[in-house]
Amino acid sequence: MDKMPITANGYRQLEAELKKLKSNDRPEIIEAIAAAREHGDLSENAEYHSARERQSFIEGRIAELEDRIARAEIIEPSKLGGDTVKFGATIHVVDEDTDEQLVYQIVGEYEADIDKGMLSLSAPLSRAMIGKSIGDSVEVTTPKGSKAYEILDISYK
The missing domain is CATH 3.10.50.30 (Transcription elongation factor, GreA/GreB, C-terminal domain)
Incomplete structure (x- = not known):
């Protein structure tokens, strides 16, 4: 795994975005999926499919940020x-x-x-x-x- 140089400020920004995604966005989307499921038939439920799409994006971004943080070499x-x-x-x-x-x-x-x-x-x-x-x-x-x-x-x- 190659290390990627990053400034301390850039590293803090990555951490802040990751924290927001995990503590705010992820729980919100889980609630949205649960609410959409209550509307019945999932095959024609646009809210459900939209929420699942958003969840996929959020999980992908979390994985990307975790990888970037793991590979970061902080240079001041x-x-x-x-x-x-x-x-x-x-x-x-x-x-x-x-x-x-x-x-x-x-x-x-x-x-x-x-x-x-x-x-x-x-x-x-x-x-x-x-x-x-x-x-x-x-x-x-x-x-x-x-x-x-x-x-x-x-x-x-």
């Missing part, structure tokens, strides 16, 4: 450091074409969210920046063409 970015980009780094870059400044943090696969500036460790931009230093330029091929970024700052928080 604030305990890292250095002057090169690695997992957990918060990187300030400038788009060399548009002069737009952007901030990204390199995080684990499970916590990536581009809208929040959280790049997966395996994302093309992350892979291009790993090992680079302030002042280095990286070029990334995207579906819209090639983009060049200069690294302005690297921090670990």
